Structures are given as structure tokens and as C-alpha cells.
Amino acid sequence: MSLQLLTYIFVGITFLVYIGIAIWSRASSTQEFYIAGAHVPPLANGLATAADWMSAASFISMAGIVSYMGRDGSVYLMGWTGGYVLLALMIAPYLRDFGKFTVPDFIGDRYYSQLARMVAVVCAIFVSFTYVAGQMRGVGVVFSRFLEVDINLGVLIGMTIVFFYAVLGGMKGITYTQVAQYCVLIFAYMVPAVFISILMTGNVIPQIGFGSELNESMGGGYLLDRLDGLHEELGFAAYTAGVRSSLDVLFITAALIMGTAGLPHVIIRFFTVPSVRAARKSAGYALFFIAILYTTAPAIAAFARTNLINTVNNAVYTEMPGWFRTWENINLITFDDKNGDGRIQYVADPVINELNVDRDIIVLANPEIAQLPDWVIALIAAGGLAAALSTAAGLLLVISTSISHDLLKRNLMPNISEKQELKFARIAIFFAVCIAGYFGINPPGFVAQVVAFAFGLAASSFFPAIVLGIFSVRMNKEGAVSGMIAGIVFTATYIIYFKFINPATDTAENWWFGISPEGIGTVGMLLNFIISVVVCRFTPAPPQNVVDMVLDIRVPGKPS
Amino acid sequence: MREDDNKYWQENIRILKILLGIWFVVSFLMSVIFVDQLDVIRIGGFKFGFWMAQQGSIYVYVILIFVYLKMMDNLDHKYHHEEKDILAEEKSDQAS
Numbered sequence: 001m002s003l004q005l006l007t008y009i010f011v012g013i014t015f016l017v018y019i020g021i022a023i024w025s026r027a028s029s030t031q032e033f034y035i036a037g038a039h040v041p042p043l044a045n046g047l048a049t050a051a052d053w054m055s056a057a058s059f060i061s062m063a064g065i066v067s068y069m070g071r072d073g074s075v076y077l078m079g080w081t082g083g084y085v086l087l088a089l090m091i092a093p094y095l096r097d098f099g100k101f102t103v104p105d106f107i108g109d110r111y112y113s114q115l116a117r118m119v120a121v122v123c124a125i126f127v128s129f130t131y132v133a134g135q136m137r138g139v140g141v142v143f144s145r146f147l148e149v150d151i152n153l154g155v156l157i158g159m160t161i162v163f164f165y166a167v168l169g170g171m172k173g174i175t176y177t178q179v180a181q182y183c184v185l186i187f188a189y190m191v192p193a194v195f196i197s198i199l200m201t202g203n204v205i206p207q208i209g210f211g212s213e214l215n216e217s218m219g220g221g222y223l224l225d226r227l228d229g230l231h232e233e234l235g236f237a238a239y240t241a242g243v244r245s246s247l248d249v250l251f252i253t254a255a256l257i258m259g260t261a262g263l264p265h266v267i268i269r270f271f272t273v274p275s276v277r278a279a280r281k282s283a284g285y286a287l288f289f290i291a292i293l294y295t296t297a298p299a300i301a302a303f304a305r306t307n308l309i310n311t312v313n314n315a316v317y318t319e320m321p322g323w324f325r326t327w328e329n330i331n332l333i334t335f336d337d338k339n340g341d342g343r344i345q346y347v348a349d350p351v352i353n354e355l356n357v358d359r360d361i362i363v364l365a366n367p368e369i370a371q372l373p374d375w376v377i378a379l380i381a382a383g384g385l386a387a388a389l390s391t392a393a394g395l396l397l398v399i400s401t402s403i404s405h406d407l408l409k410r411n412l413m414p415n416i417s418e419k420q421e422l423k424f425a426r427i428a429i430f431f432a433v434c435i436a437g438y439f440g441i442n443p444p445g446f447v448a449q450v451v452a453f454a455f456g457l458a459a460s461s462f463f464p465a466i467v468l469g470i471f472s473v474r475m476n477k478e479g480a481v482s483g484m485i486a487g488i489v490f491t492a493t494y495i496i497y498f499k500f501i502n503p504a505t506d507t508a509e510n511w512w513f514g515i516s517p518e519g520i521g522t523v524g525m526l527l528n529f530i531i532s533v534v535v536c537r538f539t540p541a542p543p544q545n546v547v548d549m550v551l552d553i554r555v556p557g558k559p560s
Numbered sequence: 561m562r563e564d565d566n567k568y569w570q571e572n573i574r575i576l577k578i579l580l581g582i583w584f585v586v587s588f589l590m591s592v593i594f595v596d597q598l599d600v601i602r603i604g605g606f607k608f609g610f611w612m613a614q615q616g617s618i619y620v621y622v623i624l625i626f627v628y629l630k631m632m633d634n635l636d637h638k639y640h641h642e643e644k645d646i647l648a649e650e651k652s653d654q655a656s
Contacts, residue, residue: 066614071595071610071613071614073614074591074613074614074617077613077614077617077618078587078591078613078617078618081617081618081621082583082587082617082621084621084625085579085580085583085621085624085625086580088625088628089576089579089580089624089625089628090576090580093632207615210605211603211604211605211606211611212604212605213605222604222605223605224605224606224607224610225605240599240607240610241596241599242595242596246592246593246595249592250588250592250593253587253588253591253592254588257587275643276643277629277632277633277636277642277643280625280628280629280632281629283625284622284625284626284628284629287621287622287625288622291618291619291621291622294618295614295615295618295619298614298615551562551565554565554568554569554572555565555568555569555641556636556641556643557641557642557643
């Protein structure tokens with residue numbers, strides 16, 4: 001059976017499963033549409049949260065990024081998992097006890113202010129759209145590479161599938177499709193990782209394999225030592241040593257962690273479980289399922305890097321294997337024989353270096369580079385699609401609820417009936433899918449840059465406002481609103497300056513205290529905290545009903 | 561009642577301080593600030609600092625959440641805050 005046919009079969013089967021779930025789990029009330037009726041068991045919510053969280057970027061790009069960054073890649077590994085500890089301990093249980101539908105619901109009610117609600121709505125929509133654009137592009141890339149469909153058609157197919165189960169089932173449909181998608185994506189990620197680990201080190205578990213010795217056929221010795229040696233030979237910094245300053249690594253990690261804990265599409269998942277205890281438990285399950293992929297990624301990164309260098313460096317160009325050509329054809333690999341010797345020089349020095357390899361290839365081409373069987377390669381396509389679609393659906397739901405619930409029902413049109421609200425939610429998700437699809441077909445050139453934006457904004461706006469709202473009874477609307485605005489404005493200005501207005505100056509010498517735009521969200525967050533607390537001192541205390549609400553959400557099982 | 565709630569909250573805060581303290585040490589001290597010093601220690605093919613930054617920290621995070629779950633279960637039990645298990649109730653409703 002050809003690779004093409006296998007891929008069609010795998011992707012086709014998974015899509016049929018998603019559609020089947022959509023038909024089975026139609027939503028009939030706003031409660032079902034927004035939070036799946038708060039009936040999702042913790043294990044299912046853990047699986048759904050993991051799929052929701054792990055996007056096309058986690059699945060396709062992360063191992064590649066780590067592969068190129070070496071030890072510094074840990075900012076993403078820790079940054080995108082460490083936030084779950086904060087979520088579980090400081091946010092999820094209390095917001096579950098609060099028991100409404102959205103993050104702007106909490107911000108608006110806790111700070112008894114429509115202005116606060118609107119700031120939260122704008123942030124939620126902006127952060128979600130930023131993210132969703134990347135997912136749709138991921139769908140397009142997978143389709144075009146593995147199914148040889150036109151990118152645009154690929155995006156359209158992806159949109160149709162998401163549209164189908166998101167519009168029909170709302171959160172209920174999304175939750176159970178995400179459970180299925182987690183199973184698909186983790187299987188697709190682990191199979192090649194295990195294969196490669198056995199191939200290179202003889203160890204079945206990749207997490208242990210990349211700290212083991214290489215097989216005799218590969219020359220023996222510890223893999224990481226070998227990799228450090230290869231790096232040194234070619235003029236790169238040692239793989240297991242850092243290049244960035246500790247301070248910058250610290251700030252980037254912290255910004256990603258706090259951003260994770262403040263992202264609305266993640267927080268909203270904890271509204272779907274039946275109790276406070278279930279919220280705590282599902283956060284544990286979620287991180288466990290995420291950790292399986294996140295601890296495998298650095299192993300893949302090290303295997304792939306070693307394999308890549310061994311395969312390409314000083315190899316004769318005309319003798320390169322088939323995968324090299326395939327990726328060259330779509331410009332993800334470029335070779336320029338500068339010295340005309342017909343061999344590939346892959347070194348750190350840009351003047352001599354002749355090869356550029358796109359980071360996304362590390363995961364996508366890994367099975368081919370390691371010469372694994374065709375069905376493993378086909379699996380990667382289904383997994384990549386599952387990762388992208390599950391995240392896209394979660395984000396689209398946040399956008400839709402922000403509009404139908406937070407903007408219309410809770411602000412502009414408080415008198416609409418539940419039925420009308422549900423209709424608006426479905427219309428909103430339809431438009432959100434269309435806009436996301438548009439970004440997928442015409443990807444804005446700044447997708448990579450805006451990721452820093454999404455996390456910076458979540459860290460500097462939502463995270464402090466939510467945490468203060470729970471842990472400080474005295475915090476009032478004046479403090480929270482001025483803190484959020486200061487945090488956002490500061491963070492946005494810094495990022496926009498270095499990423500859009502003056503990208504040429506985006507180097508360590510020009511950054512404040514050596515903190516990159518990726519890490520500036522941490523400073524914005526601190527600024528938000530300080531301003532909130534100071535302004536709060538000089539302005540009136542919150543009304544009694546708000547104080548009572550805060551005291552209620554601190555204790556499980558009390559009516560709020 | 562408020563008196564009890566207050567004590568419950570104080571104990572909750574104490575649990576958070578301990579667990580988030582560990583979280584901070586693992587994330588920022590062991591994996592970032594002192595990573596080079598820890599790299600002197602080797603476990604198999606791993607330098608310890610590198611392993612903490614790319615593997616160990618993530619394992620600790622998972623353990624922390626489950627420890628928190630257990631500690632809060634004990635605390636809820638002590639203050640009789642166990643919630644009714646809605647899912648289990650529904651199941652028994654359907655069964656009967």
C-alpha cells in the first residue's frame with residue numbers, strides 16, 4: 001500500500017470519529033454549549049485539556065525548536081508545563097467554585113465593573129485569534145505535505161470539520177472530540193520516538209534513551225556527549241550548555257508559565273467539571289498527559305539533531321536520500337553549494353554554512369530520516385491534524401462565548417433569551433471559523449512574533465487580576481483595572497517596538513536589562529501587581545456582596 | 561462558621577506556600593540560576609542541571625499537583641467540606 005493511501009486512510013478514519021462524536025453530543029442549552037453542562041469527569045477533562053493545550057506548535061515545532069536551542073529550549077518545556085501547577089493551586093479550584101461560564105465573567109463580577117469585563121473580553125479575543133491563526137496554518141502545512149492537497153483546500157477541509165463539531169456540540173462536542181484527539185496525537189508522537197530510541201540506543205523509553213549510550217553500530221558512547229562533540233566540531237555551542245543569559249531564560253520561562261496560567265481557553269476547561277475537587281484532580285491528569293509529550297520532545301530533539309548532523313554533514317549532495325528532495329521541493333530545506341565541492345557543509349559559521357533546515361522538519365521528517373515504516377509516517381499526519389484541530393476548537397469556543405455571553409448577554413443585550421443567546425453563540429463561532437480560515441489561507445507574516453504577544457498579554461493582564469481577585473479580599477475595581485491596563489500597555493509597547501517598529505534593534509544590547517520581548521511579560525506582570533496594590537490602597541474597599549463572594553469561593557461546596 | 565472558614569483558608573495558604581516554594585526552587589533555582597553548578601553532577605549520560613531543565617522539573621510539577629490534591633482532600637475532610645459527588649449520584653439515580 002502506498003504512503004499516500006495509508007495517510008488518506010488514517011486521516012479519514014480519525015475525521016469520521018470526530019464527526020461521529022459531534023452528532024452524538026449535540027448541545028441543547030447554553031450551559032451545555034459553554035461548559036458541557038459541568039458534567040465532564042476529571043479523567044476526560046484531563047485528556048481534553050491536554051489536547052486543547054498541545055497545539056500544532058507543540059506537536060510539530062517544539063521538538064525542532066529544542067533541537068536548535070539545546071538546553072535553552074527548556075524555556076518552552078518548563079514554560080508550557082509549569083503554569084499548570086499555578087493553575088491547579090491558585091486558579092482552577094476557586095474559579096470552578098465561582099461556577100460561571102467564562103474568564104471575563106469572573107473579572108467582571110469580581111471587580112463589579114463593565115470596564116473590567118470589556119478589557120477581559122478584548123484580551124480573550126485577541127489572544128485566541130493570535131493562536132488560532134497558527135493552528136489553521138498548521139492544518140494547511142500537514143495537508144499539503146502529506147496528502148499533496150493544495151494548502152488552501154487543506155485549510156478549508158480543516159475548517160469544515162471544526163465547524164461541524166464546534167457549532168453542533170459547543171463545549172460538549174469539543175470536549176469529547178478532544179479526548180479522541182489526545183489519543184490520536186499522543187500515539188502518533190510516541191511511536192516514532194520509541195522506534196528511534198530503540199534504533200539509536202536500544203532503549204524502549206525515549207526519556208531514558210537520550211541519556212543512554214549509543215548502539216555499537218552508531219559508535220557507542222553517551223548520546224549527549226557525542227552530540228556535544230559534533231556541535232563543537234562544527235562550531236556550534238555545546239548542545240547541553242546554554243547560550244542565552246540566565247536572567248533572560250528566567251524571565252522568558254516565567255512569562256510563559258504565568259501566561260499559561262492566564263490563558264482563557266485553558267482556564268475555561270476547568271468550568272466543565274462537576275466539583276472543586278474534580279477541578280484539582282483534572283489539572284493533575286491534564287499535566288500528566290501533557291508531560292508524556294513534553295518529556296519526549298527533548299529526547300526526539302537530541303536524537304534528531306544527532307541523526308541530522310550525521311546524515312548531512314559533508315555528505316555528497318547528489319547522494320542524499322529521497323526525503324531531502326521532498327522537503328527541498330517545498331523550500332523547508334535549502335542547499336546552496338557555496339564552495340562548489342558538491343558536498344554539504346553544515347556548520348555554525350554563516351559564511352561557510354550551505355544548508356538551512358526549517359525547524360518544523362525535525363518532527364515531520366524524523367520518521368523518514370530514521371527510515372521508519374510508512375505507516376509511522378502516515379500516523380504523524382493524523383497526529384499533527386489532531387493537535388491543530390483540538391486547539392483550534394478550544395480557542396474558537398472562547399471567541400464565541402466572549403461575544404455571545406460576555407459582550408451580548410452580560411453587557412449589551414441582557415434581555416435576550418437563552419435560546420437567542422445559543423443562536424448568537426453558534427453564529428459567533430461560524431464567523432470565528434471563517435476568520436481563522438482566512439488567516440490560515442493568508443497567514444500573516446508575523447505569526448511567530450505574535451506568540452510572544454499572546455503569552456505576554458495573558459501574563460500581564462489576566463494572571464494578576466485573577467490571582468489578586470482570589471487571594472486579596474481588599475482588591476477593588478480601581479486597582480485591578482489600572483493594573484491590567486498598565487500591564488498590557490507596558491508589555492504591548494515593548495513587544496511592538498522590538499517586533500514591529502524597530503525589529504533591527506531586537507538584540508540583547510538594546511533590551512532593557514537584557515530581557516527579550518519574549519520575557520517582558522514577566523515585567524508587565526510585576527508592574528500589574530504593584531500598581532494594583534498601590535492604587536487599591538488609596539481607593540474605596542469593594543462592596544460587601546463582592547467580599548462575600550470572594551470568601552465563598554475560597555471554601556469548596558458553598559453556594560456562591 | 562466564618563471562624564472555621566478562616567482557619568481552613570489559613571491552612572490552605574500554608575499548603576500553597578510549601579508546594580509553591582518547591583515549585584520555585586525546582587523551576588528557577590535548580591533549572592535556570594544554578595544549572596551550570598548542578599551540571600557537575602552526572603547521572604548516566606545526563607548532566608544533572610540539564611536533566612532538571614528538560615526532564616526533572618516536569619516530573620516534579622506532576623507530582624506537586626497530586627500531592628496538593630491529597631493534602632486538600634485531608635484538609636476538606638478535617639473541615640467537613642467534602643462535596644457531594646454529582647457524577648456518582650447521577651449514576652446511582654439512573655441505576656435505581
